[in-house]
Amino acid sequence: MGKQLRTELMTINMGPQHPSTHGVIRFIIKTDGEVIHECQPDVGYLHRSIEKISEKVNWQGFVPFTDRVDYLASMNANWAYCFAVERMLGTEVPRRAEFLRVMVGELNRISSHLIAIGATAMDLGGFTPFIQLLREREYINDLLEMACGARLTYNYISIGGVNYDVPRNWTEKVGEFLEHFELAMEQMNRLISYNRIFINRMANLAVIPREMAIQYNLVGPNLRGSGVKFDLRRDHPYSVYPELDFEVPVGVGIEGQVGDCYDRYHVRMMEIRESINILRQCIKMMPPGEIQGKVKNVIKPPEGTIHVRTETPRGDTGYLIQSDGKTSAYRLKIRTGSFTAMSVIPAVAPGLFIADLIALIGSLDVVAPELDR
């Protein structure tokens, strides 16, 4: 009779300073060897009380703060807030401004997805794609810098329009970039998308079925990865999206089951393709004209509460704004895609290997500042 081995669950910490948790997030994991029994994310390390700040600054003054909500997609974050305030005021946005918004928004969506894809690949051990994708992202940063002078926190979209017009030949430069970028994407597909090692790591992993995705309020690419064909740009269209022709890619279980990590990755890859499509159409349709609608210097939206959702790269951003008719918001709540994506991890993680948790976080595209606000 050998001695009985004593076994027990081991609690380990992943983070807050961990290279693969995409920012300052901590996971408290109870493991049995390599297998996760329980995973509790501990968030809030980057809480900067942006919602409280919104109650102190005036309506226009809050726009630069929205940059900091999601620094990888500041254009879309600006847009989400400005669109909500415009809905409150009933402001008409000039047509040229709408096209500029769509263009910078889609460029920013591409650059945000590039980081998501590259970081996922890097976390799984492939360093080359990250560097390559970051190089492509630099070109987009150059284009956005031409438009607004900043490379990360743009503060470009303002309430009623955009702050500056783009330089001459900007649209041609975007066109040139797209020519080059499509080839680069093909290279990227060969490097990761069709890579057997990558597929085997991602396929059939951490499957989030359709009902669970809706239950846990997943949004954007994560929701579409689970097979829900829903895109605010198509289902509740805003701006000039009704005039543009694009597909809504959904997860179909291309390498495994619907809603696995590879599906979420694949949806992002397809969305980049659709964004390229949208940009090409915008270049052709870009009208001349004004870039700023009529907005008073002191904004006082009427009393009441509004909830506005806008499609941003990390799912949709839901702004619930309560106004009391004064010069700043009475209460402003930002529900971001990262927040809901993070809340699904305790439900999905049990049973995964620790190394696979990294793939799950990467495929959900969680960004810590957007999560904590």
Added chain:
Amino acid sequence: MEQKSIFEALQSKTQLPLEWVEDAYGPKLKIAPQDLVAVLTLLKNDSALGFDCLTNQTGSHMDPVIRLYYVLYSYLHHHELVVFCEVPVGAPVVNSVVGLFGGANWLERETFDLLGVKFTGHPDLTRIMLPEDWVGHPLRKDYVYVQEYNGIDNRPSEITKSFQPS
């Protein structure tokens, strides 16, 4: 479905008191806090209404009450409804809806953390954004900024004071 017909459909199915409150941005459904779970269950399970997702949840301190917002969305019918109820600031207690919507777990934790609303029946009602030993709920209007936290001096400097909004 139009907002008006959502309300009519809901009213025909329940005896609970429902109030339709219009503001500048469209109608909202006001209910009593004790009816919250019953109304949300009905909204979720009825096939014509089909609100399968709680897309946003938060609160707002409006002395002497805290108003709790529940934004529901139906991925089946593509319509949205804002439901709200009001609980007194002195005893901000309401039933949790985690059993209905899994996504409510973290949303309610955030509302608890920042506004101090207690959700009975919540599986893990702890602070989410702020540290465990934090005192007070910052999104309340009468929140007093802490001067010191675990040895960290948090008093505003002279420069900061000069930028304080009026």
